[in-house]
Amino acid sequence: MRQESRGPEADADGTTRRTRRRGEEVERAVLRAAVEELTERGYEGFTMDRVAARAGTSKTAIYRRWSSRTSLALAAYREMVAQPDGPPDTGDLRSDVIGLLRSVADRLASPSGAEVLRGLMMDARRDPELMTRLREDFNRSEPGTMLILLARAVARGEARPESLVPRVATVPAALLRDEFTMRGPASVSDETIAEIVDLVFLPLVRAVPH
Structure with missing residues (x-):
């Protein structure tokens, strides 16, 4: 397990000592x-230097875990919208x-979530490889909760067992994200959400009545 220096601290007798943080603690910080x-x-003012200073660690330690500013911003964005x-x-x-x-x-x-997502997508549009990685990352991270809902629906007989796959589970969130990034937050109304569910998702997964 990697450990990292936290910095000098003083004991009760005034002796200076250096404590160490485990890898998980550093990542959380x-x-x-x-x-x-x-x-x-905001996204434009987001720098590795500022994050390192705030977390009390080094940029080297951050780059060991996140390869770029964008990858760290994406991880932080997921925390923000979890x-x-x-x-x-x-x-x-x-x-x-x-x-x-x-x-x-x-x-x-x-406000913060919207700006970060727009910034991530703008950076990705300038870098096809980054766009591919972002899409793959979204597709890996999004299905979990929807798969839980689908599994319950399958157990109740509302959805076909064949629909219980990540490719299907990512559809609603992907459509919602595309609506948001292409047309802005105001477009994501209750009516838009109902259309995504009623016109696309439910016909895709719904069990055929006997």
Whole structure:
């Protein structure tokens, strides 16, 4: 396990000693600092130097974990928009998915979340390789909660077992994100969310009645 110097601290008798943080502690400190920097300064003012200073670590330690400013910003963005509570569980797939998407949309539309996502996507448009990595990263990170909702729906007979795959589970969030990035936060209305669910997602996963 990697450990990192935290810096000198004084014992009760005044003796200076150096404490060390484990790798997980450093990562948590960096992510927390990155979130705070993005929230306070926005994406344009986000720098590795400021994050390192706020986290009490070195840029070298950060680059060992995140290869670029963009990759760290993406990790921090995920922390900013993470689902704070468990997934909705209303007993109805449509209600669950609408509730989940509304929650995601509200977090996307927050001033800091909106600016960070726009900045990430603008950087990615200038770098095809980065765009590919971002899409792959989104596709890896997004299906979890939706797969939980789908699994419940399959157990209730609302959805086909064949729909319980990440490729299908990413569809609602991908459409929501595209709506947001292409047309802006104002376009992500309750009506838009209902259209994503009713016209695209439910026909894709719904079990055929016998």
